[in-house]
Amino acid sequence: MYSKLALLSLKNLKFNFFRIFFIFLGLISISVILYFFLALSLGIKKNLIDQYLETIPVNEIIVTRKNFMLNVPLLKNFSFSGSSDITQEIISKISEIKGVKKIYPVQNISFPVSIYIDLFGYNFQSDLAISGIPSELLEEDHIKLKGEFKYELTDNPQTPIPALVSYSIIDLYNSNFAEANKLPKLSYEAIIGRHFTLVFGYSSFGAIKKMQRIRCKIVGLSKRAELLGLTIPIETVDKLNKWFDDKYESKYSTLYIKTDKISDIIPITNQIKNLGLNAYSLQEIVDKINTVSFGIISLVIIVLSSISIAVIFNIFNYYLTHLKSQETEIRILKLIGFSNNNIRFIYLCQSLIISIFSAIFSIIITRILIYYLDNFISKKLFEFTNIKLSLFFLTYNIDILVFSASVIITVFTVFSALKQIKLN
Amino acid sequence: MIEIIDCSKSYENIVLNNVSLKIKDKSFIILKGLSGVGKSTLLNIIAGIVKPDSGIVKVNNIEITELSDSALAKFRNANISYIRQTQGLVHWLNIRDNLELPFYIDAQDMEKSAIKKMIDSISEQFGITNILKKYPEKISGGQYQRAAIASSIIKSQNIILADEPTNNLDKNNIKILMDIFKKYKSKKTIIIVSHIDIFDELADEILLIENGKIQNV
Numbered sequence: 194m195y196s197k198l199a200l201l202s203l204k205n206l207k208f209n210f211f212r213i214f215f216i217f218l219g220l221i222s223i224s225v226i227l228y229f230f231l232a233l234s235l236g237i238k239k240n241l242i243d244q245y246l247e248t249i250p251v252n253e254i255i256v257t258r259k260n261f262m263l264n265v266p267l268l269k270n271f272s273f274s275g276s277s278d279i280t281q282e283i284i285s286k287i288s289e290i291k292g293v294k295k296i297y298p299v300q301n302i303s304f305p306v307s308i309y310i311d312l313f314g315y316n317f318q319s320d321l322a323i324s325g326i327p328s329e330l331l332e333e334d335h336i337k338l339k340g341e342f343k344y345e346l347t348d349n350p351q352t353p354i355p356a357l358v359s360y361s362i363i364d365l366y367n368s369n370f371a372e373a374n375k376l377p378k379l380s381y382e383a384i385i386g387r388h389f390t391l392v393f394g395y396s397s398f399g400a401i402k403k404m405q406r407i408r409c410k411i412v413g414l415s416k417r418a419e420l421l422g423l424t425i426p427i428e429t430v431d432k433l434n435k436w437f438d439d440k441y442e443s444k445y446s447t448l449y450i451k452t453d454k455i456s457d458i459i460p461i462t463n464q465i466k467n468l469g470l471n472a473y474s475l476q477e478i479v480d481k482i483n484t485v486s487f488g489i490i491s492l493v494i495i496v497l498s499s500i501s502i503a504v505i506f507n508i509f510n511y512y513l514t515h516l517k518s519q520e521t522e523i524r525i526l527k528l529i530g531f532s533n534n535n536i537r538f539i540y541l542c543q544s545l546i547i548s549i550f551s552a553i554f555s556i557i558i559t560r561i562l563i564y565y566l567d568n569f570i571s572k573k574l575f576e577f578t579n580i581k582l583s584l585f586f587l588t589y590n591i592d593i594l595v596f597s598a599s600v601i602i603t604v605f606t607v608f609s610a611l612k613q614i615k616l617n
Numbered sequence: 618m619i620e621i622i623d624c625s626k627s628y629e630n631i632v633l634n635n636v637s638l639k640i641k642d643k644s645f646i647i648l649k650g651l652s653g654v655g656k657s658t659l660l661n662i663i664a665g666i667v668k669p670d671s672g673i674v675k676v677n678n679i680e681i682t683e684l685s686d687s688a689l690a691k692f693r694n695a696n697i698s699y700i701r702q703t704q705g706l707v708h709w710l711n712i713r714d715n716l717e718l719p720f721y722i723d724a725q726d727m728e729k730s731a732i733k734k735m736i737d738s739i740s741e742q743f744g745i746t747n748i749l750k751k752y753p754e755k756i757s758g759g760q761y762q763r764a765a766i767a768s769s770i771i772k773s774q775n776i777i778l779a780d781e782p783t784n785n786l787d788k789n790n791i792k793i794l795m796d797i798f799k800k801y802k803s804k805k806t807i808i809i810v811s812h813i814d815i816f817d818e819l820a821d822e823i824l825l826i827e828n829g830k831i832q833n834v
Contacts, residue, residue: 527666532691
């Protein structure tokens with residue numbers, strides 16, 4: 194009997210196709226909008242924000258000098274500072290704080306350095322910032338290097354210094370330098386293994402008092418690397434600083450502090466601040482980013498829900514009008530011997546057919562739309578920044594969610610409309 | 618046997634007031650009265666379409682006022698032919714489907730071929746064979762009326778109810794209807810609401826509804 198009733202639903206649907214087509218279109222529109230923005234907001238969250246956040250070491254404190262500094266390279270590292278530098282003494286004090294697990298210092302080359310680059314037949318020279326970090330920090334970050342991050346500085350160096358570059362410098366090269374000079378763009382991997390020449394004690398302004406030419410080899414990329422420079426082993430930086438200035442005393446620009454527990458981060462940060470240093474935790478930034486992204490996703494969901502409610506209300510009214518136009522037929526069906534449940538079944542079955550087809554159509558349409566749009570955006574983004582990124586997040590879970598929401602909402606809406614119809 | 622015991626029904630006014638009535642099996646009854654006195658309401662109460670505010674309605678010893686909606690629907694499908702000639706067809710079904718509609722309920726005990734045979738037979742009887750594939754809005758008024766009557770009586774239930782069956786009917790169709798009633802007289806229980814006298818000669822009883830009460834004429 195129910196198969197016959199379902200057949201009646203189809204016959205009703207066939208006859209009233211153009212009237213019901215608008216409900217069908219409405220459902221497709223809302224499902225497409227819902228799917229599209231859901232995939233976009235989740236894509237931005239998962240492929241952009243979360244991936245960025247994953248690279249941020251949240252269980253560490255970053256300590257920098259609290260000073261205002263004027264650097265004049267020709268006059269050595271002249272600085273005017275309101276507080277002391279980060280010295281070995283400061284590091285000892287910090288290591289005594291309860292909960293501090295490990296301290297990784299960053300030391301800068303405190304004299305001018307130039308780099309000679311030969312890239313795709315294009316030669317140029319530039320001043321460069323060089324910092325040094327301990328190799329243990331890279332191990333802690335699980336960074337895989339093409340070669341050892343250790344160097345034995347001799348009077349006549351023959352082997353190249355292992356160096357790290359930042360992702361930002363590759364992005365900067367691709368989006369500015371390569372673009373302007375029509376040079377090939379570099380992938381992150383392509384830079385690894387390249388050799389450059391560093392001239393210690395030389396700047397664009399000329400040589401200073403000592404000069405030494407050493408080759409360097411890029412062995413890897415790291416977020417820890419100097420943003421617009423190179424990062425080499427800290428021991429080498431210390432030796433080079435001492436080579437340039439006999440009276441040089443080791444001092445550090447930044448400290449990365451690992452704690453035993455994440456809960457220790459805030460109290461330790463406060464204690465370090467009391468030592469007259471800048472100290473902050475990336476956890477705070479992560480929390481803020483998470484709050485903002487949660488807020489944006491919530492806003493998207495609220496806007497989509499509001500649109501959905503408006504569309505649902507329209508579907509309800511439209512279907513109610515459709516049902517009211519069939520009140521005579523409903524009365525005839527009752528006279529013939531159809532029960533209220535039989536009549537409800539006919540119209541609910543009809544709504545189920547509409548919602549299933551509209552959900553399938555909307556999923557296909559949105560997937561095609563997202564496929565081409567994402568390809569287009571990714572291509573443009575890759576051309577500009579050399580970064581491969583998808584702005585949309587597509588899973589079968591979203592398909593199931595959109596499909597179920599479409600079916601449940603339609604059936605519920607039609608059921609509510611049926612309640613408004615007098616069956617007795 | 619149809620028994621109506623102390624039935625009352627009010628809308629804005631009292632339409633039926635403690636009405637009691639017994640209709641014997643296979644009798645031919647005509648209900649008369651002025652417009653709005655409750656003739657159609659009484660017919661709908663017998664069909665179980667309208668529930669009385671109070672009282673008992675028994676059809677073939679079944680108290681239909683106590684039946685659930687689905688039981689009542691099955692009962693109606695099995696026992697009652699309700700002739701409806703104006704707006705008597707489902708407009709989104711073609712004539713064949715309209716004729717087949719009464720068999721959608723409890724159709725398991727009837728073969729498809731038997732249903733087809735019944736449809737073909739009644740179509741021939743009513744001269745609607747050539748319009749079976751057409752939708753109600755695509756046929757003439759006369760064809761519509763004949764198809765509506767055919768779909769009402771196709772299942773050949775034991776009780777035929779007809780509410781103003783001659784309304785909007787032309788002479789030919791009135792004659793067809795008259796022939797049907799003549800054919801079924803003394804074979805089925807027939808209750809007709811009519812304000813004209815055309816069926817009076819067939820009636821076993823003519824009842825007049827006035828001021829919410831029923832009187833024999």
